[in-house]
Amino acid sequence: MQGFINTEQQLLESLASGNRKVANQVYQQNYPIVKGWLAKNGGSESDAADLFQEAMVVLFGKAQDTGFRLTCSISTYLMAVCKHLWYKKLQKQSRDPVFLKENIGTDEDEGGIGYEDDVKVHEEREIHYDMLNAALDQVGEPCRSLLKAFYHNDKSMQEITAAFGYTNTDNAKTQKYKCLARLRKIFYSMADN
């Protein structure tokens, strides 16, 4: 199709920047495969969406590193991560010993992709982000909203100045720095405990 990017590396780079068209392309190409696989392995459709999106975020996280090169196709990578995440989830759910409930035998050789480490890094990062968000919730208003507007919603300082009613962007900036200082204190005291 016209306008579609075709080399995997270019796809990754665009995906890393959050390009909607590319994200959609990767989504359309791979989600049905994951959904089909999961249906045979005891997962519902909403499980499939959660699982696939988590795998996309793992890939997104990896792609943030500009030196990152995939050693396999995006599809293979996503599928491997999905399977890994799903087995992990099943393992967590089931008590010891594991029931022979579903047909979840691995049917492909997925060695050498290194997705296991990627998932581990991803999980550690998620814990880090959870802590960061918890700190953000304790920082108080207007700091919480201001930092969220700037970092989460990608608003410019001009927009924030207008939305929060500061007289000029310098005042808004000063406020932002104060908020960051407060957040740093809360976050690192949490991390130390």
Next chain:
Amino acid sequence: MSINNNIWEIAEAFVAGTLSETDLKELNSRVASDIEFAAEFSESTNLLKSMKANGKQKRFRNLLSEIHESEIKNPKAKTGRRIELPAHFWRTAAVAAGVALLTSTITYTILNPSIKKNDYQYVTISREVAGLRESQKQLNQNQKKLETDIKKINQPPAAHVRFTGTGFAINNEGYFVTSNHVVEGADSIYIQDRNGEYFKANKLAFDAESDLAVLKIARKSFHFGKGEVPYTFATGKSGLGTNIFTLGYPKNDLFYSSGAISSSNGFDGNELQYTLELPVGHGQSGSPVLDEKGNVIGILTAMGGDAEANTYAVSSQALISLIHDQLSDSPIRINKTNKLHGLSREQQIEKMQAFTFSVKVYKK
């Protein structure tokens, strides 16, 4: 810029990579000489990087959910709405097409005398009729599809989770056993025989502790195969080292494996179970475990975690107790005649095939 400025301003510029070379030099010398500043600066830049990356990831997650909502769940919203025609429309349309067909046939008949003079026209007309036939066929197909679509509504939604296990007959009157965890919380349970046919089953008794469930095929006077089940059920516990084998459905095909009893107690010393040295896979829960003489000594229930490659089976005694305890009102006949004794393994498997099947479970 001076590094005496607000530390955040420097940290932001540093993370963004917009610090000038002289600023960087100044920063480096201060970091080297002022430990307190260095610590604060590193905390600040780390926090900024995390905030940025977390925000970016959040936006990506939102983008994914948004794509899922708009492109996967409701793709029609973008490509324009399709108007679904009610069933009666198709019927009317089919009649209309029929009338049109009739009309063109009449036209053809009327034109018939002139055809001999003009073959070209003949061909054209027949083509039109063929075209009409096609479109009527199309309409009929559409109507049929509509009807099957309506039928589909009456069936359980396909979104149900499917679990599979294995089951085997207790006798040839429709009674069978499988693992309780396979059928636990099921909306509906089906067995699929080796011809691929599905039969609905109802749960009669179960015991979570021993992980057994006894079921019966819903259809009246159902038989798994010709004649009685070929195997018998061991009433006592078999000894260590007894050679055993199992048949089950880890996937769509029947799977055979053999091994031995490695402990007369099961997981964590469970006396209802055996520990087996027997390679099995997921989907084989509920499979029969037989000794060489064709006695069912147990029912596969679980396998050990990653470290140990043990397999666990519930002893046939537990099954017999379950039937005695819970189904004493309408006793289930347990087969007493063994037809597998002395046969080769191939013959034993051949005889057992009709009585071992895949159990498919739908859960909400």
